[in-house]
Amino acid sequence: MADERQTRTEKLAADLASAILDGTLEPGSRLDEHMLAERYGTSRTPVREALRQLATSGLIELRPRRGAVVTQVTSEQLDTLFVAMGELEATCARLSALSMTPIERRRLDALHESMGEMTARGDVAAYTASNTVFHTMFYAGAHNVVVSEMTIALRRRLAPFRQAQFRAPGRLARSHAEHGAVVKAVLGGDAAGAHAAMLHHVSLVEDAFDQLQRISAV
Amino acid sequence: MADERQTRTEKLAADLASAILDGTLEPGSRLDEHMLAERYGTSRTPVREALRQLATSGLIELRPRRGAVVTQVTSEQLDTLFVAMGELEATCARLSALSMTPIERRRLDALHESMGEMTARGDVAAYTASNTVFHTMFYAGAHNVVVSEMTIALRRRLAPFRQAQFRAPGRLARSHAEHGAVVKAVLGGDAAGAHAAMLHHVSLVEDAFDQLQRISAV
């Protein structure tokens, strides 16, 4: 078994965080300290410390003397989160246009080209996987850990709501075309262009999500 | 007086946070749980919970079984933070151009005009105070709590390093001119222009800081 160099508090915080992010712990559900302590085989102390950590990062709400609940994201807050995500992604693209190394630029170009082939043969699964890598490249390429960490945290937070972006018909080809605009601007060092192109791209992703949401909500 | 409903943990977290942000607790200093508990007249439990909260927000570093230390910001990290701050301020300006209500736009215009008078009579104190309000208007005007909270948190984090921006000669007039470009773009609904103008403005602020830093570092 893995030697637990990490403390119980840390393990608890990590476990609870993923449970919340992947939906196992539903929004609005109450987090009873006794129950969690028993379920994880510890005392209440590490549970309390983990909860405080989660509260600071916004995953749960900690009401003094009234316990903790998993944060409910209303559709308005979700909208706000998506807008923020879009702005941060655009910022990453902008900074990437300014800061990417030649090697990073070459890799970006290569990935984009290979995604073109996936588009041509309609390989949604491969494209979806590569899409994550594509966006991740800009987080790293921004060469600014503060911005990239904010963006990554937001992306993780929104992951449960971003499932099926490419199911919408014709979305694959359009996505690739939009990627092309971003890549062209970044490779050309056009900061403003990269910003605008990425913003355009992620706004459309958001719209695609919106439509799917409404469809499945019927 | 503020309602004393907050728990000891919360009070401790708030106190320690301001102590760190205003420099009372120097970067790198060790935070002994016993010492803090005694100093604040509590037991170690709330201290530990407060420390975990501060660690999550990045103000301290919590090394398992080895205690907590106030985070050391290197000059490179400071640079990164300033760049991130600039990008977020620009984003706020961009969103403000899109989202500000007519009333907000009118207030912004009025403040800018009154700051023109302060510039004319060289009132650095009044200008400095109004400058905070000026920037705060964009945080609110963005109408996106996720972005604005990120920006406000960063601003607070950088506050200790932003003291004397307007001491540099001629800075007041230049600042006001740059503000003018931002205001013009926002009032005209020019999102890209607002973004660019604010970015230009805060980059120069950063430079001004940089110069002062070097001068005082001799």
Next chain:
DNA sequence: AAATGCAAAGTTGCATGCACAATCCCCATC
């Protein structure tokens, strides 16, 4: 004199217990 090993002191991680606040539930009252 430098390096290594060891023991003691100091600190953190976690469990347990108690007090008080919030909530619930029952019953009396309107």
Next chain:
DNA sequence: GATGGGGATTGTGCATGCAACTTTGCATTT
């Protein structure tokens, strides 16, 4: 039947204590 009040209950906030790990200083060895 709805409403309000007063315990009983549940659960959180905090203090204390113990065990385990880290660090420090000293003694021993090379």
